[in-house]
Amino acid sequence: MIRGGKPVLIAVVVYLVAVFTGFAAPPKTMSVQVREGQLRSTPSFLAEILSKPPYGDRVEIIQDKGPWKKVTSRGVQGWMHISALTTKNIVLRAGAANVQTSATGSEIALAGKGFNEEVEKQYKNLNRNLDYAWVDRMEKFQVSSDQMRAFLKQGTVTPAEGAVR
């Protein structure tokens, strides 16, 4: 019985290690967890942006490379940084799922749930000394990839070889 138990024990340990450390097979699809994703031509922060998959969009994972994932988004192939993606399924209609589903389902995130525009509005009404006007203004500041590349070149700032992420 002891002899027969050993392989089982090893199998259990291997399984638990895999589960706890997340060595399980990568999920085939992931969701965009930022308002506007960036699908790039190559796995680099300076690469051309091919498209901007919106919040909640599902993308198909093709390949992993460090912090980058090669994905297909709406028929277009490109690279997205892992920080833009989640394994959760994002439900865009808040309040659509019941409590138990949303509370126990680490697989689901409800968009617009919790701290949202309505809570901000309420808080703003109670705290008149806050300045959201400049927050709105600064959120509109945009810098394009072209601008970044030209700026680095003009200033002879050269990203470290192999370190471009």
Next chain:
Amino acid sequence: MRKLPLACLSVYSLLLLSSCQTMESATSLATGIVQGAGVISASQADSLRKTAKAVSRSAEEFTPEQEYYIGRTVGAVVLGKYPAYDHRVVNEYVNVIGQILAQASDLPAIFGGYHFLVLDSDEINAFATPSGLIFVTRGLLRCCRNEDALAAVLAHEIGHIQLRHGMQAIEKARVTEALTTIAAEGAKTFGSQEVAALTQTFGGTISDITGALINKGYARSSEYGADQAAVTLLRRVGYDPNGLTEMLAVMTKNLKAGGLDFAKTHPAPQDRIAEIKKQGLAYAAVPAPAPRQKRFLRAFGNI
């Protein structure tokens, strides 16, 4: 020896279990407070307690979307205390460098993106919200003698966001309270009572973060951690990490004892320089190539 992995797993499982228990007891306390304040009814409080276990189990955290709303209001608090420096050339220059650093960081994608703004204040100060809004005062920018030094200031703030120091400043009981309220919210029609409860929790969350950001400062180890992240990021982009050392040397001269800025919330610049040296960065003067220095002076000449 063979039993070691299993033993490790058991210890790990125990740790997980004990943290869940702590979370549940904290929830009972938190819902008690909200109920006591008359924001929610007894039946609602009961339903919150029921969902607490579920929340603990899933170890759910704030979604990036919620961090975005937390960050917007933290930004509004900062802008309520310090006026914006409405100078297009200066803000554009800071945003281009900041955006390059942010995109090269380990956390380039953030819900609403990174945005930078200069504050019209002589104080030596900077603030980073969990949502990617970064503020730097004119007083701090005057500590920069070249573009590499400015990049170091911005990289340090990005380091705080990447290491999640702002979100970690939220008290544990508050996180549980918030997640429990949020979990229960989906059940019923989104009524005014739920919004009131959420708004109260939201206010507490904002106070926790701004308390650390503006008044108390983060732990010394967090500041050293942000410096270390900055050095890594500067190297990756191609800026000289000694820009950080040079900026801190100027800061030593510019800081006024007893000030309510970095003098109060950060370790002394000399200590930060010593810590950076310990990480293996040998000091050499920043070369500041001519075209880079020219555009720096054009943007920052009158800062």
